[in-house]
Amino acid sequence: MAKIVINRTQQTAQYYKEDLGNKVELEMMLIPAGSFMMGSPEDELERSNSESPQHLVNIKQFCMGRYPVTQAQWKAVAALPQVNKELETDPSHFKGDNRPVECVSWYDAVEFCDRLAAHTKRQYRLPSEAEWEYACRAGTTTPFHFGETITTDLANYRGTDNEQYKWSGSYGRGSKGIYREETTVVGSFGVANAFGLCDMHGNVLEWCLDDWHDNYEGAPTDGSPWFDNKNDNLFQRQGRVVLRGGSWIHDPRNCRSAFRSNYNWAERDDFYYVIGFRVVCAFGRDS
Numbered sequence: 001m002a003k004i005v006i007n008r009t010q011q012t013a014q015y016y017k018e019d020l021g022n023k024v025e026l027e028m029m030l031i032p033a034g035s036f037m038m039g040s041p042e043d044e045l046e047r048s049n050s051e052s053p054q055h056l057v058n059i060k061q062f063c064m065g066r067y068p069v070t071q072a073q074w075k076a077v078a079a080l081p082q083v084n085k086e087l088e089t090d091p092s093h094f095k096g097d098n099r100p101v102e103c104v105s106w107y108d109a110v111e112f113c114d115r116l117a118a119h120t121k122r123q124y125r126l127p128s129e130a131e132w133e134y135a136c137r138a139g140t141t142t143p144f145h146f147g148e149t150i151t152t153d154l155a156n157y158r159g160t161d162n163e164q165y166k167w168s169g170s171y172g173r174g175s176k177g178i179y180r181e182e183t184t185v186v187g188s189f190g191v192a193n194a195f196g197l198c199d200m201h202g203n204v205l206e207w208c209l210d211d212w213h214d215n216y217e218g219a220p221t222d223g224s225p226w227f228d229n230k231n232d233n234l235f236q237r238q239g240r241v242v243l244r245g246g247s248w249i250h251d252p253r254n255c256r257s258a259f260r261s262n263y264n265w266a267e268r269d270d271f272y273y274v275i276g277f278r279v280v281c282a283f284g285r286d287s
Contacts, residue, residue, distance in 0.1 A: 013196030015066065018120060020076035026116075027066040028281055029196040031135050034059055038133055039216055040258035044143055045172050050215050051258045059134045059223040064127065065278040067186035067198050068206060072097035074104070074112065083114040084235050093273035098185045100204045100276040106241055106268040109207045109277040110234050116279065123282040128225040129208040129242045129260065131280060136201075136245070136257045138194035143171070143256045144201055145193040150255060152177025154191050156184045156248045157202035157255050171252035183248055183273075201255040204276035205243040212240035212262040240266050247274040 014030040039054040040047040071092050078087040091103040104112075109126055116124040127135070137145060144150045149172045152159035159177025160169040169176040187198045209225035220226055231237060240262045246255030254261070 013192075013194075015196060016063070018116075018122075020073060022076065024072050024076045026069075026073055026279075028063040028279075029066050031059075031062050031064050031131075031195055031280075033061040034134070034139075036134050036137060036139075037141070038130055038219075038258075040143075040256070044256075044258070046253035047256075047258065048260075050260055052215055053217070055216055055219060055221060057130045057134065057221050057223055059131060062131060063281040064131070064135050064195075064197060065280070066192075066196060068100035068204055068276045068278045069109075069112065070098050070186055071095070071101045074101040077112050077115050077119075080115040080119050083111060083118055085111050087111055087115075091271070094183045096183075096185065099183045100186055100199070102183065102204050102273045102276045103271045104276065105271045106207050107235060108271070112277075113279055124279050125282070126207055126209045126277060127280045128223055129210045129244065130220070130223045132206065132208050132244045133257060134223070135195055135197055136193070138197070140194075140257070143258070145257060146191070146201075148172055149174030150201060150252050151175060152180075154189055155199070155202040155255065156180055156189075157246055158249060158251050162251065167251040168253075169251060171256075174252070180248060200245055200257075202246050202250070203248055204245070205247045205250075205261065205274055206245045207275065207277040208242040208244055209234075210242045211237075212242055212266070238268060241268055242266075243275065249274050 016028050018026040035058050037054050038057045040051040075089055078089050092101050093103055113124045142148050146154055158179045160179040183203055192198045211228045243261045243266055
């Protein structure tokens with residue numbers, strides 16, 4: 001088997017830091033405006049029909065968390081005044097201040113964003129599905145922002161075969177790896193994409209704003225979240241939603257940039273130890 005070469009480059013990204021108190025900060029990366037083809041091409045290995053049809057999407061500039069929200073960040077924001085619902089201070093299964101928070105529902109994540117927005121007077125929210133994929137790809141068209149394949153030296157996912165479900169621990173010409181069976185400290189692999197974002201492949205699945213749709217027929221082309229109705233009260237929304245990025249428990253095909261999931265349990269009030277989230281800010285620091 002030919003050796004897979006992972007290219008590493010150093011680039012400069014723009015960002016700001018949100019001070020959450022007690023030396024806890026939230027790094028927000030500037031994601032420039034642009035256009036991209038959302039979804040996967042028909043010849044991409046192990047793709048799903050839910051990733052079709054590919055379509056051109058125009059994205060406005062926004063900022064996105066460099067990492068999934070950590071447990072330290074969660075605790076800091078959970079201590080802020082309630083907006084719509086109570087938040088558990090320490091919900092995660094795998095403990096550690098710098099590990100991603102998990103075991104939080106979509107409603108919990110929305111409340112986190114609302115408290116952060118009220119505290120900072122900036123427009124924090126969950127990303128739309130289109131914003132998430134655009135940010136993950138960072139100008140790439142390959143299955144991963146690393147390139148054509150992925151290794152467990154670069155991301156936290158299941159790199160071993162699962163005989164029960166016939167899942168492979170490798171993708172394409174890539175090698176098999178290890179299975180850590182838990183989350184890892186955010187940014188611990190020392191690898192970011194061209195926009196400066198880390199852990200977009202694996203570690204925890206990430207909530208997006210959008211209602212779940214079985215494919216992209218009729219999807220928005222302006223980067224906005226795709227809702228089935230116009231109810232602006234997010235806490236009155238029900239039903240299945242979109243999860244992105246794969247997690248520590250998933251095989252590599254489910255960590256691709258185009259991979260989208262809802263699973264049967266991905267209702268808005270569900271929580272699990274493979275699901276976290278990251279935040280976006282619509283207009284950056286001066287909004």
